[in-house]
Amino acid sequence: MNLRMRLHINKRKPNRSLGGDIGIYAILLCVGAFMVLPLIYAISNAFKPIDELFIFPPRFFVINPSLDNFRDLFVLMNSSWVPFSRYIFNTVFITVAGTTGHVLIASLAAYVLEKHKFPGQRLFFSIVIITLMFSGVVTAIPNYIIMVKLHLIDTYLAIILPALAMPLGLFLMKQFMASVHDSLIESAKIEGAGELGIFFKIVMPMVKPAWLTLIIFSMQSLWNATGGTFIFKEELKTLTYALNQIILGGIARVGIGSAVTLIMMSVPIITFIITQNNIIQTMTSAGVKE
Amino acid sequence: MMRLQLNARNLDCQHLKGIYFSNIYGMDDYMKTTSLNRRHWLIKYLSDVCKDILKSWKSYLLLSPYAVLFFTFVLLPVIISIYYSFTYYNIIQPAQFKGATNYINLFLVDEIFPIALKNTLIIALVSGPLGYLASLIFAWLINELRPLMRGIMVLIFYAPSISGAAYVIWAVLFSGDAYGYMNGFLMKLNFINEPIQWLTDPKYMMTVVIIVVIWMSLGAGFLAFVAGFQTIDKSLYEAGMVDGIRNRWQELWYITLPSIKPQLMFGAVMSITAAFAVSDVTVQLCGLPSTEYAAHTVVNHLQDYGYVRFEMGYASAIATILFAIMIFTNKFVQWLLKFVGR
Numbered sequence: 148m149n150l151r152m153r154l155h156i157n158k159r160k161p162n163r164s165l166g167g168d169i170g171i172y173a174i175l176l177c178v179g180a181f182m183v184l185p186l187i188y189a190i191s192n193a194f195k196p197i198d199e200l201f202i203f204p205p206r207f208f209v210i211n212p213s214l215d216n217f218r219d220l221f222v223l224m225n226s227s228w229v230p231f232s233r234y235i236f237n238t239v240f241i242t243v244a245g246t247t248g249h250v251l252i253a254s255l256a257a258y259v260l261e262k263h264k265f266p267g268q269r270l271f272f273s274i275v276i277i278t279l280m281f282s283g284v285v286t287a288i289p290n291y292i293i294m295v296k297l298h299l300i301d302t303y304l305a306i307i308l309p310a311l312a313m314p315l316g317l318f319l320m321k322q323f324m325a326s327v328h329d330s331l332i333e334s335a336k337i338e339g340a341g342e343l344g345i346f347f348k349i350v351m352p353m354v355k356p357a358w359l360t361l362i363i364f365s366m367q368s369l370w371n372a373t374g375g376t377f378i379f380k381e382e383l384k385t386l387t388y389a390l391n392q393i394i395l396g397g398i399a400r401v402g403i404g405s406a407v408t409l410i411m412m413s414v415p416i417i418t419f420i421i422t423q424n425n426i427i428q429t430m431t432s433a434g435v436k437e
Numbered sequence: 438m439m440r441l442q443l444n445a446r447n448l449d450c451q452h453l454k455g456i457y458f459s460n461i462y463g464m465d466d467y468m469k470t471t472s473l474n475r476r477h478w479l480i481k482y483l484s485d486v487c488k489d490i491l492k493s494w495k496s497y498l499l500l501s502p503y504a505v506l507f508f509t510f511v512l513l514p515v516i517i518s519i520y521y522s523f524t525y526y527n528i529i530q531p532a533q534f535k536g537a538t539n540y541i542n543l544f545l546v547d548e549i550f551p552i553a554l555k556n557t558l559i560i561a562l563v564s565g566p567l568g569y570l571a572s573l574i575f576a577w578l579i580n581e582l583r584p585l586m587r588g589i590m591v592l593i594f595y596a597p598s599i600s601g602a603a604y605v606i607w608a609v610l611f612s613g614d615a616y617g618y619m620n621g622f623l624m625k626l627n628f629i630n631e632p633i634q635w636l637t638d639p640k641y642m643m644t645v646v647i648i649v650v651i652w653m654s655l656g657a658g659f660l661a662f663v664a665g666f667q668t669i670d671k672s673l674y675e676a677g678m679v680d681g682i683r684n685r686w687q688e689l690w691y692i693t694l695p696s697i698k699p700q701l702m703f704g705a706v707m708s709i710t711a712a713f714a715v716s717d718v719t720v721q722l723c724g725l726p727s728t729e730y731a732a733h734t735v736v737n738h739l740q741d742y743g744y745v746r747f748e749m750g751y752a753s754a755i756a757t758i759l760f761a762i763m764i765f766t767n768k769f770v771q772w773l774l775k776f777v778g779r
Contacts, residue, residue, distance in 0.1 A: 167685065171578050178575065179593045182652065185606035186596055207618065256503035265493035266486055271504070278511050280710050280763040284739055285756035286514035288528065288749055289521075293513060312506035315657070342495055364657075367599055412600040416592075419599060423588055430657075430664035430700075 189412060192405035193217075200401055216406035223393070223403060229381050231389070238370065238386035241303055245310040246365040250358045252311050257320035258350055262332060272321070275314045287376060294377055305377035306385075310369055316361045323357035323429050324350065356425040363422055367415045387411065522753035532750065539754035550755070552730045553738040556643070557713060560734060561766075564647050565712035568654030569704060575655070576662035577689065591663055598656040607649045608722050611635040636723050639731035646732050649718050654711060658704030665700035669693060694777050701777065705770045713763050716740065735759050 194212040224231040299305045335345045373388040394404040524532035579590045610618045613634040620632040635641045716736035723732040743752030
């Protein structure tokens with residue numbers, strides 16, 4: 148009797164009904180299908196040969212999957228004026244440099260805002276949150292003027308520098324650092340560690356999930372950054388910009404465009420899969436205290 | 438704040454407190470320890486603040502890289518935009534100061550701004566709460582699954598918002614000619630005889646836009662909810678069961694939701710910001726301008742004046758008004774969320 152009772156409680160909580168559970172699975176499946184519909188469409192489009200892309204009535208799934216689109220994309224890539232690997236290098240360089248810089252600078256700022264006391268720290272943080280709400284369209288023109296005055300047009304720094312100051316990264320890092328115990332930092336100070344020593348040796352290893360999250364969000368935004376407004380030299384353009392040009396090619400490039408959409412979509416999704424656990428762990432502390 | 442209100446002398450100094458100074462400067466401490474009159478008290482206070490600024494130079498040094506970058510590339514453009522909103526600026530000539538003309542025109546003369554405001558409010562009021570509730574409900578439902586299924590479902594629900602510009606696929610699905618999937622599907626089932634112009638007919642545009650916005654709205658807020666649900670103290674549930682909570686709905690309202698209030702606020706801020714800033718979706722799906730301005734949001738109006746007519750001053754005025762609306766809505770929603778669980 149005891150064993151059966153224990154098994155029963157372990158299987159399902161007393162206030163959970165079987166009907167409720169089945170209902171939950173049904174709802175999640177339906178809505179999940181709705182969510183994933185366009186993505187599945189994008190995936191199946193990328194593998195359709197040209198004749199199936201224009202079939203009427205239109206079909207959702209692919210009948211004869213083939214790698215034609217990817218092969219055509221490869222041929223197209225080889226015939227661009229700038230070698231295609233240059234675009235890939237540009238995007239990778241910007242993403243890596245921007246992400247590294249952002250993690251370092253935002254973590255340092257978050258550590259100082261959270262663990263030190265100085266006048267104006269709460270004001271600074273409130274301003275950071277409020278500027279999240281200002282529309283990006285209008286700040287594009289002053290941004291351009293500032294870039295011109297700083298002679299940053301047509302350089303990599305034009306994309307990297309604004310990305311180093313992403314407010315969302317600072318916010319998440321600061322909230323996560325609140326979970327680092329003060330006693331650890333004080334004992335390190337007693338042992339004579341300097342500020343930077345404490346930061347790199349004690350605080351950063353403890354907030355590892357948070358900087359993985361920052362890496363993901365930063366990578367997502369930098370990967371999708373076309374840099375179109377600041378970069379005009381062809382050698383410095385990013386992969387996203389080049390791929391967007393392919394998609395804009397219209398009806399002649401529908402097949403290649405689908406392959407391109409698939410590639411551009413899959414990189415952020417794959418990085419999310421790899422680091423999902425860490426992101427969830429960081430978000431446990433993302434909250435606005437009253 | 439409670440101690441401050443108990444003493445009538447301290448009531449006059451409340452305008453100095455607030456978010457400007459950190460809590461370590463308890464003003465009531467100053468009032469109690471000195472018996473000087475108010476002017477001397479103020480000078481002593483300010484000199485102590487300056488001494489503390491000099492003493493914490495290390496903090497300022499470590500904060501400076503971020504602060505400099507943030508100021509140059511985030512804050513300064515906002516300030517310049519707000520300045521431009523009081524001028525006439527066509528990007529080619531220097532700005533001419535015009536006072537509040539832009540704002541007066543915006544509210545009294547512009548015929549399209551009320552339409553844009555109405556559209557934005559419809560999108561924000563429908564897709565904002567719906568997207569927020571959807572994030573909450575699905576995070577809660579997903580929380581009941583086992584870890585492996587949970588990981589997969591989180592990926593499925595979050596994938597739309599990280600896939601960049603994948604929402605243009607909806608333009609293909611809802612395409613107005615007979616090749617569009619919706620039209621083909623409905624025509625095959627003989628519901629309609631001619632293709633419906635989903636994206637150019639004013640009657641249907643708003644519905645399509647709202648569907649796509651809700652599709653994209655499970656973003657950072659959703660992740661915060663998933664994480665928040667995982668960290669709720671399990672012993673609260675057992676205590677609730679002892680106290681007589683009968684089903685999962687009561688458990689949700691009385692235990693679960695109050696425990697994740699910080700995540701609720703974060704999700705609300707993200708959701709409001711995204712709902713009011715909808716612009717790319719409408720342009721990619723319905724064009725700029727859309728037929729009869731039926732899907733014209735405030736940011737579209739801004740793009741129209743800023744990028745098409747080169748009246749940057751007017752566009753900055755629109756952006757400032759939108760900014761004020763968003764701050765106001767945020768404060769209101771945070772006030773509302775205080776009532777969760779009562």
